[in-house]
Amino acid sequence: MEQLQQSNAIWLYRIKQLFIFGYRQAMSCIFPVIIFATLALTKVVSIPYFHRYDLLLLICLIAQVGMVAFKLETIDELKVICMFHIIGLLLELYKVHMGSWSYPGEGWSKLLGVPLYSGFMYASVASYICQAWRRLSISVYGWPRQWYTVLLSAAIYLNFFTHHYLWDFRWALTILLIIVFYRTSFTYRVGDRTYRMPVILSFLLIGFFIWLAENISTFMGAWAYPDQEHTWQLVHLSKISSWFLLVVISVIIVAQLKHVKSARDGGSPPL
Structure with missing residues (x-):
């Protein structure tokens, strides 16, 4: 009886730990x-004389302001997110120009065939990393x-551009990545307990879930690959490797900025 009680x-x-972890992730x-909610809504609801891409941009801007106003994101996190918006938008401009994917819809807020809201999709990845870092005390x-x-x-970032003209070095970069980070791990806190995870595994898991999100996004018409x-x-499935490498860039930038901020504030570096 006592063993049963202990097991229960x-x-x-x-x-309880899983619930806390899920809540903080959510x-x-x-x-x-x-x-995602905006993509779903604008797929079935349209506003006369208002293009879908423009509405997406407007909602993303309102959401970003609201995140800061309601203190769901800090000013420092906003700076990181804006940086990722620029990085993502530059990549989008190049990839659309090379025909890797396209945005077939119309919009006043399109620049060289790329709607400006697309940068927020990269920024949302940075938002998740920053918030998870803080909420899980990583x-x-x-x-x-x-x-x-x-x-x-x-x-890694340059390879996204140069592989159209030179060889694609993603697998060589992945091997190099494993060599460089094989001793690196994250610790995160859930409730009263601290857990540890290898950094490479976290890169892969985040990349996989972004790939799932990408499937949902393309299904809802956020963009389209040539075969779609x-x-x-x-x-x-090969796109998982692309997101895996993009997540590496994201985490490295966030980690380095946190390291610089901690040193600037006179605290112990988190790395």
Whole structure:
């Protein structure tokens, strides 16, 4: 009887931990959820004389202001998000120009074929990383030397551009990434307990869930790959590797900025 009670107590504790973890993850995903909800709404509801892409941009801007106004995001986090908006928009402009995907709808807020709201999709990834970092009290152990991470993230970002003309080095970069980060791990706190996860595994998990989100987004017409222009189909699994590498850039930038901020404030570096 006593063993049964202990077993029940363990399961209740695990369920409680899972609930806390899920709640904090959900709170960290507010901005991405707003974007998904907006994509779903604008797919079935249209406003006369107002293009879908323009409405998406307007709602994203209102959501961003609301996140800061209601203190769901800090000013420092907003700065990081704006940086990712620019990084993502530059990548979108290039990829659309190269025909990697397209935005077939009309809109006043399109620049060289790219609606400006698209930068918020990259910014929402940064928003999630920043908020999860704060809500789960994430710490990093075994972080590589700064010049390793800077050069690696620069090489990954450049490869998104250069692979159209040169070889695609994504797998070589992935192997190099594993070598550089194999000793690195995150710790995160849920309730009264601290857990540890290898950094590479976290990169892969986030990349996988972004790939799932990408399938939902393309289904709702956020953009279209060449093989989806006539009939929607599942985004190719190889895209997980692209998101995996993009997440690496995101986490490296967030981690380095937190390191700089901590040193500036006179605290102990989190890396």
